[in-house]
Amino acid sequence: MTKKPEVDYSLYLVTGRDLLPPGKDYFESLEESIRGGVTLVQIREKKTDTAEFLEIARKSLEICNKYNIPLLINDRLDIALAIGAHGVHLGQTDMPVSIARRLLPPNAIIGKTCNNVEHVKQAVEEGVDYVGLGPVWGTKTKDVTAPLTGPRGIGVMLDALEKSEVKAVAIAGIKSTNALYCLHGSGLTPDISASRWTRSVASNDPLGAAKQLSTIIQAFKNAQ
Numbered sequence: 458m459t460k461k462p463e464v465d466y467s468l469y470l471v472t473g474r475d476l477l478p479p480g481k482d483y484f485e486s487l488e489e490s491i492r493g494g495v496t497l498v499q500i501r502e503k504k505t506d507t508a509e510f511l512e513i514a515r516k517s518l519e520i521c522n523k524y525n526i527p528l529l530i531n532d533r534l535d536i537a538l539a540i541g542a543h544g545v546h547l548g549q550t551d552m553p554v555s556i557a558r559r560l561l562p563p564n565a566i567i568g569k570t571c572n573n574v575e576h577v578k579q580a581v582e583e584g585v586d587y588v589g590l591g592p593v594w595g596t597k598t599k600d601v602t603a604p605l606t607g608p609r610g611i612g613v614m615l616d617a618l619e620k621s622e623v624k625a626v627a628i629a630g631i632k633s634t635n636a637l638y639c640l641h642g643s644g645l646t647p648d649i650s651a652s653r654w655t656r657s658v659a660s661n662d663p664l665g666a667a668k669q670l671s672t673i674i675q676a677f678k679n680a681q
């Protein structure tokens with residue numbers, strides 16, 4: 458089997474073109490975020506038609522490849538396959554992991570959104586590479602219907618991973634002002650602290666926003 462690429466989940470950017478401030482170019486923002494320290498990118502396009510999505514994904518992959526950063530596609534396996542992305546992120550009601558695994562190349566990264574312990578256990582059984590845990594806090598990015606977990610809820614879900622190799626990231630409402638609270642409050646242990654993080658960078662200053670988060674995460678890791 459082809460070896461999986463090493464993925465650094467420390468600062469995971471979930472894009473959203475509809476969140477960009479007026480006049481801000483999406484591709485410039487993506488590149489600035491990566492230069493600021495983003496280590497993994499997911500393209501999330503909920504309202505875009507297939508032809509445009511393909512174009513955006515293709516150009517985004519070029520940028521990610523330039524910096525050697527993996528690119529995952531939210532939900533759309535067809536787009537991931539068409540452009541040769543590094544994998545997909547699946548929601549609870551998206552394509553089942555087993556089918557995605559069968560259709561994608563053997564070294565593809567597959568992640569799944571999990572809102573509770575049952576979701577986590579099932580995702581581990583299904584053989585995901587990582588779980589996206591949340592929603593930690595409220596957010597305007599997405600209409601989240603699942604109950605907010607807070608940092609403690611993330612901790613409980615992390616415990617459900619037990620000894621599996623599955624990585625985890627936390628999502629929703631995480632900013633530089635509460636990032637440390639999320640890391641400490643979820644009870645992350647030193648061996649996993651590096652790999653459980655996410656943040657949508659939708660800012661007027663994506664480079665600065667990513668740098669700020671990256672500095673916080675690095676400081677947390679160094680203190681472990």
Ligand code: 3NM
Nearest residue numbers: 570596598599628629630631657
């Ligand atoms: N996906 P914020 S939660 C885009 O659970 C998204 O998969 C989620 O909020 C999932 O921009 C979410 O505040 C919202 O990080 C992310």
